[in-house]
Amino acid sequence: MSQATCPQCHAPFTPGQRFCPNCGKQISSTGEGVIPTVAASNSSLPPTMAANSNEGLPPTMAAGSNPNLPPVGNSNPNLPPTMAAEDPANHQQPYSQYASGAYTPPPPPSYNGYPGGTPTPNDPYAPPPPPGPGMYSMPPIPPKKKNSLPWIIGAVVVVLVLAVCGGSLYGITQLFSKKSTDNKTQTTTDNNNNGDNSNDTATKSVTLTNLAISYATDQITFTSIEQADQFPDDTYTKTYSYEKKSNFVRIHMKEKQEGGRSAYFSYSSAFSLILPDKTTIKALNAGEFSGPKEGEQRENWVDFETKKPVDLNSLVLRLGTAEEAQMEFPLKSNADLSEYLPKQADLNKAFNYGPMKWTLNTAIQRYDAPGAQAKKGKVFVIVSLTASNPSSSDFWGYDYIRLKSGDTTAAPEYTSDDDDLNDLSAGASNVKGTLIFQVPPSDTYTLVFASGKNLSGTNVTFSIK
Template sequence: MAQAFPRNCPRCGAETIPSQRFCGRCGLSILPPDRAQQVFSQRGPREASEDSFSLAHQPPSTFQERYPARPLNRDHSDLTQQEDDFAPPSSRRGPPSQRRRPGLIGIALLVLALVIILGVALYFVLPLLGIGKASQSTISTTDLQTTINYAGTDITLQNVQQANNFLDDPMTHSDGMLRVHVQETNKGKNPTTLLYPNIAHVLLPGGKEVSLLYATNNPTLAAGETQTTSLDFAVPASIKANKIILRLGATNEARMDIPLQPHADVSKYATKSIDINKTASYFSLNYQVTQATTQWSLDGQQAPKGMRYLTLTFKIDNPLLQSVIAGSPFDYMQVKAGTQTVSPQQANVPITFASHVQGQDGSAVFLVPQDTTTMTLLLSTKDGDGFDPGTVNFTI
């Protein structure tokens, strides 16, 4: 009768299986005698004896040190552990309690990613559902219909609107906005560009100046062209529009203040002309000043700060039998306005006058202070030329 195969290693108690030749824990030969004889006959005496000697007779302490005995576990978990014992170090599995778990940083990053995803989803989804979407506040409108000429362009203030916000303004505030609708028409002969961020401001009660917040257009206008623009300012809703002034002009220009009231009085900025018809003699010529005109802009150019343009027109006679060379009007024409004496900015007065010429046309443009109304035309060279100076006094 064949000897039964042991179910546990006689040395260390490790569980075995019928086909196992050596203990997987301590290396002891565990074949029954009849099975060992069969192996001996198949492999030969020498090989069998070498296996038996090398494994069965190896010092027990070596095996015990490398493979310490473990209590027998009937649920076969010790077999899994035995596999790990003989596996390469890189592939061994640690106990479940020692496996890697996400740390605090990993958890924090995961939470942050979820918050970002949720925030992006809410940003796009909620407005579609009408949740959290800003609404347009009530808009009040006042008709103005006030026209003023700036730098040769007629600017008509069509109406003014007030609201807490303007949804179509990308820079809108929520605590008060003021909007002025304007129409621009280029009255000059040359193209012009209106840079509203530089030239448009509003003046609040108490004198505070507020810069333009947003303009729908900075139009470039060809001669005769018309466009429209909306000008937005951040103004507290508590300040009524009829207490506010629109100021046109850069800081280095002659600025014009227009009350935001229906049909506001802006006559002080209008072009003004008066007939003078006074004559002065100079260089044997008779200069009749026929008309004087003041304006705040000329040829698409706004007057400098504190100044305005004065244009004088002439009829010039030469009573002599010979032609007269008067020279450049830039040398002998001046206007005294208040404490200032200025030479022409422009002039088209002839240099030479033929014999007995009558009514020769001419004109000259001067820059004079805005607040001066009484002025004098001086006809004389600055260093004196032997001729008596001619003068014409006028008020405009």
């Protein structure tokens, strides 16, 4: 036979109990919560159990149709709800049963009868039931992870401190190393000045004195030579030294443009260095891009790449491009440059050209003229003339003078100052002019004055030694 259960919490109870022993819910006397087979008719049960009669049942279990039971009357608040309708004045026996303690009050709510211990909804202070089968439960709170950020920050700080300390130590080491190198360089320079290390290829610097030459009328005075694996003010040598191990030679100099015109030569084209093994290298870079302007004075330097250290006392400098009259000389103090110095002849040689009186004052032979270098195999010859026209006729002439050198005859250069000599008015005296010619060098030169209408030609020969 099936067990009767409470309709509210479904806890089992014994038939006849009016209150659920688990949740305290009242069980109706009409059979609520009773096993269905008991409430219905059953041939196996006694007739009094199958019908609605109250035979054999206590008065309190009657269904209300027993005349022996008092009718439901005044309610008694001190009795259970089902007992409140009975009249204690007419039915002393049932009342005396409750009064004498025969009535058993319902047990307090229990949370152990139902799986999971579900509390009664009417109890606001009941603890929450533990989750049962099929009920939702909160997931357990995971343990709090340890924060690793402070350790990461600490590691970064340590690395930075080590880097700063290492950099500082390296800087101090480099500083002392640089000072030591500077001291060694100074000692070497002093030795160079004393001329005691002519064969020392480790020479770092050499001072030059009394070494000057004119190139394109740029008066160049050389002051010193030095070599190093790079120069801090030269981006070319710094770039080269990063790419490969090399050595560079720098020539220091002072410049002054004395020709009255600007020179626009390129140092990388015009400067070449001849090494002790006779290897020739072109200049790599210079402090200034091109030759100085008219009247400009400045300091400058030119760098050469030599691959490895060289003997600074055995270097030769070549000035001039392949198309120009080149000049070669050793980079040494007091080197003999007489071959390339200007040569001048004070002539004061008088002659007549028609009715006019002329004087050849001076003649100069040199490798350069204002702002320019002579072409290969030639020199500039510059003559100074004075003319007077005592006649009553004006003289007008243009491009009528030539200079002959050997088999070459040349007209004056456009840089000549001969405008006044082209227009000699009647009675003019002491008119001066300068003519510049570019011819092969020779022992003798001849000025040729052309013949014209009513004017015979004249030749004037002179030498420059």
